[in-house]
Amino acid sequence: MRALVLGGTAFVGRAIVDALVRDGAEVTLFGRGRTGRELFPGLRRLVGDRDTGDYAALTAAARERPFDAVVDVSGYVLRQVRGAIAALDAAGGHAGRYVFVSTQAVYAGPGADEDTPRKAPRPDVEDTARLDDTTYGPAKAACEDEVTARFGERATLVRPGQVTGPYDTSDALVYWLRRAERGGPMAVPADPAQPVQLLDARDLGRLVAALVRTDRGGAFNAVGPAEPLTLAGLLAVCAEVAGTRARLVPVADRPGYFPLVREEWASQRRSAARARAVGLSATAFAETVAAVREWDAGRGRPAPEAGFGYTAEREAELLAAGDTRAR
Ligand SMILES: NC(=O)c1ccc[n+]([C@@H]2O[C@H](COP(=O)([O-])OP(=O)(O)OC[C@H]3O[C@@H](n4cnc5c(N)ncnc54)[C@H](OP(=O)(O)O)[C@@H]3O)[C@@H](O)[C@H]2O)c1
Structure with missing residues (x-):
């Protein structure tokens, strides 16, 4: 199995590459050569840039020998996906399978399975620097449509929810974990019963490797954990792992963002x-x-970013004010 991974050296892609290598695939990486340069010394690296459309190294490598599968972890806008496919075309043909790492943000609303209606695709978004909460999902939907149109049954769409695990620098789970380490009442601007889905990156990696190995097409939600989880349950697990006791106290404060809290x-x-x-x-x-x-x-242990969750002082203030709410 000869697999090309577009990306693969930061977090999600790194777990995918790990799983592919463990599966015995011959993996080639494509990136700018900036991130995780020390990783995977045994793997071939192609240098190019999806922002400037520099795919020359990809075309040259595919000309030498076609790839059985391409795993696109670093595609966010249609222009990037079109660029990668054009580079494969220039080498004289498609790859055997194109696995596109999409997102749960493509969905428009409620619905549990992969047939849940998606947001209207935004093929017009060209610049990744301009992606935000409103354009990220629609731009990914446009990428999905391109992959499906070009690869048909050989297209695989993987839609992860929030991913965590080692190398997750988003620090969303880290905030809860570090707070649990201090123990005691934890002020949270949310209902303790709020459901939470967090997928272990290593599970995601194994899923992608299995889809490649079994040459399977279609769309797949990739969410976890397998056991149902709430914010209160998440705090309990974090406290258990940290060896402390912690209790979630809902507060009526409404910060713009709080890790893992969803309206x-x-x-x-x-x-x-x-x-x-x-x-x-x-x-x-x-x-x-x-x-x-x-x-x-x-x-x-770098300090969490300012404004990311509560500072110890702000939390003490909220708890002292008895700023609690019932929902
Ligand atoms: N994290 C989550 O919770 C979550 C949830 C849902 C979906 N996802 C999806 O997971 C993917 C992101 O995961 P990740 O960043 O952790 O992936 P990753 O593949 O581990 O890291 C990003 C890779 O892209 C390469 N890259 C960045 N800009 C590039 C460019 N202009 N041209 C070529 N290569 C470039 C980087 O290498 P260089 O810097 O060396 O170029 C790096 O290898 C995205 O598709 C995202 O939508 C993530």
């Missing part, structure tokens, strides 16, 4: 049944949290 819950209730049936593994959430804790401790 609408439908996005946290998607079904991974289809992916589970074809290889999505189910790492227990406590295992994911333990792995993130180990990684976080080993990276020198």
